[in-house]
Amino acid sequence: MITLYQFRRAFGVPNPSPFCMKVETYLRLAGLDYEISEVIDPSKAPKGKCPYIEDAGRTVADSHFILSYLKETYGDPLGEGLSAADRAAHLALTRMMEGHLYFTLLHSRWMQPQNVPIVHDVFFGAMPWPMGGLIFAMVQRQTRKVLHGQGLGRHTTEEIDGLAIEDLRALDAILGERPYYGGDAPREIDCVTWGYIANALAEPFQSPVKDAAKAMPALVAYSARMMEGVFPELAKGGAAGG
Numbered sequence: 001m002i003t004l005y006q007f008r009r010a011f012g013v014p015n016p017s018p019f020c021m022k023v024e025t026y027l028r029l030a031g032l033d034y035e036i037s038e039v040i041d042p043s044k045a046p047k048g049k050c051p052y053i054e055d056a057g058r059t060v061a062d063s064h065f066i067l068s069y070l071k072e073t074y075g076d077p078l079g080e081g082l083s084a085a086d087r088a089a090h091l092a093l094t095r096m097m098e099g100h101l102y103f104t105l106l107h108s109r110w111m112q113p114q115n116v117p118i119v120h121d122v123f124f125g126a127m128p129w130p131m132g133g134l135i136f137a138m139v140q141r142q143t144r145k146v147l148h149g150q151g152l153g154r155h156t157t158e159e160i161d162g163l164a165i166e167d168l169r170a171l172d173a174i175l176g177e178r179p180y181y182g183g184d185a186p187r188e189i190d191c192v193t194w195g196y197i198a199n200a201l202a203e204p205f206q207s208p209v210k211d212a213a214k215a216m217p218a219l220v221a222y223s224a225r226m227m228e229g230v231f232p233e234l235a236k237g238g239a240a241g242g
């Protein structure tokens, strides 16, 4: 049995981390049995981040390497029939989201004053005083450094939100009239795209990025479609559409 180490569910989406969501969505779409082990402190994870998995005595960290391992070990049912050009386009889209859009999400949740208390309360609120506040402040400080090093953190909030909205508009245009980024059925690329779209729409966060995402009906419908198809137990709450 595969064990998936990831953060606990929150905000009405399968995971607040798009990387964890990518792996769990993949496991479900590929029909692989798994169990979840919830992680509170990722610093002890093999690469200091979530997700990672254990399977048959092996530990694999990082969503990219996890999916590579799963495809090598159990086959690639979501990749059947894809052309080299499809695969290349999916890779480029993945890199846009993981190397750019992700950091705008980090900024929105950890730096923007209307959202910071939500993250604090959901992840650190249950910890005894003053530990929760101290750990939160430490993680927020690290996140600020990460954003500064990556470069995005040097822009104004308006500029960062504007960049995120450009990415979402690109995602909206690429989806077009199709039900899934993979075409008629969800593919590996949908495990990535949905993590970002669902988290952009997630309650109770507030931002111009979320407002922009909510105004893109194809993205809202796509998120609901993925939720109903892959996580029907969560769709009952009706959270996918934000």
Ligand SMILES: N[C@@H](CCC(=O)N[C@@H](CS)C(=O)NCC(=O)O)C(=O)O
Pocket: 016, 017, 018, 019, 042, 043, 048, 049, 050, 051, 061, 062, 063, 064
């Ligand atoms: N490249 C990694 C990125 C994973 C990642 O950034 N995970 C974040 C959550 S979204 C994390 O665990 N952060 C904790 C930390 O950096 O301390 C992957 O694809 O799995």
